[in-house]
Amino acid sequence: MNMQKKLLSFHSKYMSFLIIFCCSLTACEIEKHEKANIQFKKQQILTPHADGILEYTSEDAVIDASNASDGYIMIHYKGNSKKEKAQIVYPDGRAYLYTLQGGYEVFPLTGGDGNYTISILEYVYEKEYKIILTAGISVQLNNEFSPFLYPNQYVNFSSENxxxxxxxxxxxxxxxxxxxxxxxxxxxxxxxxxxxxxxxxxxxxxxxxxxxxxxxxxxxxxxxxxxxxxxxxxxxxxxxxxxxxxxxxxxxxxxxxxxxxxxxxxxxxxxxxxxxxxxxxxxxxxxxxxxxxxxxxxxxxxxxx
Known part of the structure; x- marks a missing residue:
């Protein structure tokens, strides 16, 4: 009888130890996952938008500068040319030339604060293009890092990738x-x-x-x-x-x-x-x-x- 009591007592203590030990492990794992999830939740993938608040338009093109303060503009070419281009002249005078792919596309303003000139060029013949839309915008970034956090035509990504x-x-x-x-x-x-x-x-x-x-x-x-x-x-x-x-x-x-x-x-x-x-x-x-x-x-x- 005493032996049974001792065995029961040992078994009870052993099970209690196992429960505490397992719960401790679980708590550690939960804490580890919680920390990781907290960190994960902090990362919000930035998605560009053409909000239509500040637009420059022509018959065949749209320049949306609604979010220029976030370090990007969006361009939409609606014409029939297959070789259309966009040019962005930076505050320091450098010119960036892009080939448009169709639909709304995102282009970064990586030159910081200042005046930018955006032009949409439509193909005419051989190496000749004509300007069908141009816009001058003054940019003051909300965050100096924004142009390097959003996706754009060259660094193109979304949460589904x-x-x-x-x-x-x-x-x-x-x-x-x-x-x-x-x-x-x-x-x-x-x-x-x-x-x-x-x-x-x-x-x-x-x-x-x-x-x-x-x-x-x-x-x-x-x-x-x-x-x-x-x-x-x-x-x-x-x-x-x-x-x-x-x-x-x-x-x-x-x-x-x-x-x-x-x-x-x-x-x-x-x-x-x-x-x-x-x-x-x-x-x-x-x-x-x-x-x-x-x-x-x-x-x-x-x-x-």
């Missing part, structure tokens, strides 16, 4: 910005291969398709930069797609902003502010070589998207 969903997955348990940058950076450089054949025949008006890049797991420098910027922006981290020259090569790379210091890929420093990252080069070289390359090589930006 698998690339964005992958970014959410990679960021779920990250505790800070640097860890998110590291997670996305390493995913891209190890999962995406450089496409040498595509590089030989890429068209001048080529635009990256982040879904196709992720599906095929290969791309050119433009693809690497666009995919990385899209994934970072979807997680609330400002990222610039830069196009210009790396040494003597025409190239695309990324500038990422962080409010924290740290390291990614073990040895590459992330500064407080903007840090240059070259995922194309990193995908083909070691972390040490990549670090040496980005330090010693000259990157000269012509365009920022």
């Amino acid at each position: 698998k690339a964005v969903q992958k970014a959410e997955e990679l960021s779920l348990y990250c505790e800070n910005e640097v860890q998110i940058i590291d997670s996305i950076y390493q995913f891209i450089i190890y999962q995406i291969q450089y496409d040498f054949e595509k590089a030989k025949k890429v068209h001048i008006n080529y635009l990256p398709d982040i879904e196709l890049i992720l599906h095929e797991k290969k791309g050119i420098c433009f693809d690497y930069a666009a995919l990385m910027c899209a994934m970072l922006r979807s997680q609330g981290i400002p990222a610039k797609l830069e196009i210009g020259y790396s040494g003597s090569s025409y190239h695309a790379w990324v500038l990422v902003y962080s409010s924290q210091k740290g390291h990614i890929h073990d040895i590459i420093s992330i500064h407080e502010g903007w840090t240059l990252l070259d995922p194309t080069y990193a995908s083909q070289h070691s972390a040490q070589n990549t670090l040496a390359h980005t330090i010693s090589n000259t990157y000269f930006s012509l365009y920022t998207y």
Whole structure:
């Protein structure tokens, strides 16, 4: 009888321990998920809108500058020409030329505050175009980072994209910005291969398709930069797609902003502010070589998207 009581007492204590232990584990897991979910909920993918509050129109075109203070405009060409273009002249005089694809499209105002001139050009003959609509706007950004958080024609993404969903997955348990940058950076450089054949025949008006890049797991420098910027922006981290020259090569790379210091890929420093990252080069070289390359090589930006 005493033995039974002892066994019952032991069994009761053992079960109590198991219940407490399991509950503790569950609580830890719940807390871990809650922390991750809280962080996840903070990331709201920004969606551009053509609100029609400030519009410039012609018979065949619309320039919607309703959200210029958020760092973008939207253009809609409604004519029959298949080679229409948009030109945006920045406050510093630089001119950005885009080929329109149809429907409402988003174009960033990455030159900061100041006066911009937007023109829509309709194809006439050979290299001749005529201006069918022009607008001058004065821009004062609500947030200096907005142009580098919204999607645009070059960095095109939405919440439905698998690339964005992958970014959410990679960021779920990250505790800070640097860890998110590291997670996305390493995913891209190890999962995406450089496409040498595509590089030989890429068209001048080529635009990256982040879904196709992720599906095929290969791309050119433009693809690497666009995919990385899209994934970072979807997680609330400002990222610039830069196009210009790396040494003597025409190239695309990324500038990422962080409010924290740290390291990614073990040895590459992330500064407080903007840090240059070259995922194309990193995908083909070691972390040490990549670090040496980005330090010693000259990157000269012509365009920022």
